[in-house]
Amino acid sequence: xxxxxxxxxxxxxxxxxxxxxxxxxxxxxxxxxxxxxxxxxxxxxxxxxxxxxxxxxxxxxxxxxxxxxxxxxxxxxxxxxxxxxxxxxxxxxxxxxxxxxxxxxxxxxxxxxxxxxxxxxxxxxxxxxxxxxxxxxxxxxxxxxxxxxxxxxxxxxxxxxxxxxxxxxxxxxxxxxxxx
Numbered sequence: 487x488x489x490x491x492x493x494x495x496x497x498x499x500x501x502x503x504x505x506x507x508x509x510x511x512x513x514x515x516x517x518x519x520x521x522x523x524x525x526x527x528x529x530x531x532x533x534x535x536x537x538x539x540x541x542x543x544x545x546x547x548x549x550x551x552x553x554x555x556x557x558x559x560x561x562x563x564x565x566x567x568x569x570x571x572x573x574x575x576x577x578x579x580x581x582x583x584x585x586x587x588x589x590x591x592x593x594x595x596x597x598x599x600x601x602x603x604x605x606x607x608x609x610x611x612x613x614x615x616x617x618x619x620x621x622x623x624x625x626x627x628x629x630x631x632x633x634x635x636x637x638x639x640x641x642x643x644x645x646x647x648x649x650x651x652x653x654x655x656x657x658x659x660x661x662x663x664x665x666x
Contacts, residue, residue: 496540496559503537503558507565511535511556514569515577518604522581525603533580537561544572544612547579554580572612574604626658633658 515535522530531552539545539557545568546555554576561568578599582589589595592610600608623634626643628651635658639649649658 499562500537500558503556503561507561507568508535508537510565510569511573514573515554518574518577519581521603522599526585530581530584533577544568545576547576547583549580549583552580567612571606571609574600574606575609578604625661627661628654628656628658630654630656632661 512535515532519530519532533547533552533554535554535556537556537558539555541557544557544560547553548555554573556568556572556576561572578596579591582595582599586595592608597608600606623636624640626633626635626649630651630653633649633651635643635649639647640660643649643658643660650656651658
């Protein structure tokens, strides 16, 4: 069975990211860990870095397993952004968890880690172009506008879930099920 173009693109980018960017990411990771060690006068557990994040999410931090996941498709498109912003963002979550336990994800502790220790602006979201990794969208409507739902939300609707428009409060109705 042939791979879909999306799956093949992911694998191609994953290989390219491993080959061209893994070493730079690992070096930046070490640099950031050293800054934190000096700032807090204690060693930190070194997380495992994997390049397997999918979808529009640039990266994620798994707190319990000390795992940093980065999106290889977005990484190949904007490697400098990953080295300078995304990696510090996700690492800050892990180090804050090691220091303080369960706290607000982008709270004061995380912001301090980003700005004071890593010297990186504490932004909650990235501004990367995600058009290459966005999945299909499904059109829905309410009383005031059209909405585009992801495949995940569309499938939830098919299984009985409903979503309401934040503006008018009406339940969203699929345009695909309407007759022309």
